[in-house]
Amino acid sequence: MPELPEVEVVRRGLERWVAHRTVADAEVLHPRAVRRHIAGADDFAHRLKGHRIGVPSRRGKYLWLPLEDTGQSILAHLGMSGQLLVQPHTAPDEKHLRIRVRFADTLGTELRFVDQRTFGGLSLHDNTPDGLPDVIAHIARDPLDALFDDEAFHQALRRKRTTIKRALLDQSLISGVGNIYADEALWRARLHYDRLTATFTRPRSLELLGHVRDVMNAALAVGGTSFDSLYVNVNGESGYFDRSLDAYGREGLPCKRCGTPMRRRPWMNRSSYFCPKCQRAPRVSS
Numbered sequence: 001m002p003e004l005p006e007v008e009v010v011r012r013g014l015e016r017w018v019a020h021r022t023v024a025d026a027e028v029l030h031p032r033a034v035r036r037h038i039a040g041a042d043d044f045a046h047r048l049k050g051h052r053i054g055v056p057s058r059r060g061k062y063l064w065l066p067l068e069d070t071g072q073s074i075l076a077h078l079g080m081s082g083q084l085l086v087q088p089h090t091a092p093d094e095k096h097l098r099i100r101v102r103f104a105d106t107l108g109t110e111l112r113f114v115d116q117r118t119f120g121g122l123s124l125h126d127n128t129p130d131g132l133p134d135v136i137a138h139i140a141r142d143p144l145d146a147l148f149d150d151e152a153f154h155q156a157l158r159r160k161r162t163t164i165k166r167a168l169l170d171q172s173l174i175s176g177v178g179n180i181y182a183d184e185a186l187w188r189a190r191l192h193y194d195r196l197t198a199t200f201t202r203p204r205s206l207e208l209l210g211h212v213r214d215v216m217n218a219a220l221a222v223g224g225t226s227f228d229s230l231y232v233n234v235n236g237e238s239g240y241f242d243r244s245l246d247a248y249g250r251e252g253l254p255c256k257r258c259g260t261p262m263r264r265r266p267w268m269n270r271s272s273y274f275c276p277k278c279q280r281a282p283r284v285s286s
């Protein structure tokens with residue numbers, strides 16, 4: 001799954017190439033790509049037609065395009081392999097093209113949703129008063145959101161009987177932090193993933209939040225260089241901005257801080273990468 005920085009790069013690309021354009025028509029080439037739109041493909045296409053797209057928004061890993069004057073938004077589910085491409089009309093159709101959106105202007109480009117494995121898709125939803133698609137109203141603000149409340153996050157950590165990596169991946173507490181950037185931030189903060197959050201002091205919580213923001217901004221800085229071209233893209237795992245990774249995927253390699261071989265442990269059907277010296281396991285594991 002793409003993580004927040006990857007999705008933000010796509011959002012910026014869409015803001016540049018798709019915002020404020022009016023939909024001429026939408027063509028659904030594979031019904032699975034709109035299966036989350038319960039009323040079906042024809043209804044989906046009908047509701048887009050003639051409406052202007054507002055400024056694309058994001059919360060955590062969720063990305064949506066507001067449809068002006070409708071009170072609705074198009075929510076993009078990128079899944080494992082979903083891509084949003086802005087392509088010239090003349091470009092040949094991609095093999096796995098699922099949805100095409102044409103615009104009523106002369107810019108010569110169209111928006112394409114391409115998805116090899118069809119886990120992703122697009123769907124229309126009513127907006128909440130905050131302008132969020134209603135199906136993601138329960139998702140917490142992400143740490144790059146100017147309105148994210150650091151103190152409330154710290155207090156929530158103190159109240160919860162959980163461990164720190166679980167808390168970082170809890171979308172009702174903080175959104176947009178996935179497995180990769182959680183490992184990166186924990187390595188920078190020298191915290192083991194199994195630490196109990198109830199013991200966290202305010203400085204420890206705030207320092208960790210700072211590292212979460214740093215790893216995401218570093219990834220954005222790397223990925224942000226590629227969206228200048230006429231191409232908006234999210235790949236699967238291979239598309240990650242992996243140049244900046246210090247922990248994730250580095251099993252057996254020396255810790256970049258102390259040289260100790262990094263370890264990998266199974267964790268909730270995934271993996272956790274950590275330095276056994278810099279990130280000491282808590283004495284009583286939960």
Ligand SMILES: [Zn+2]
Binds near residue numbers: 255256258260279
């Ligand atoms: Zn180390």
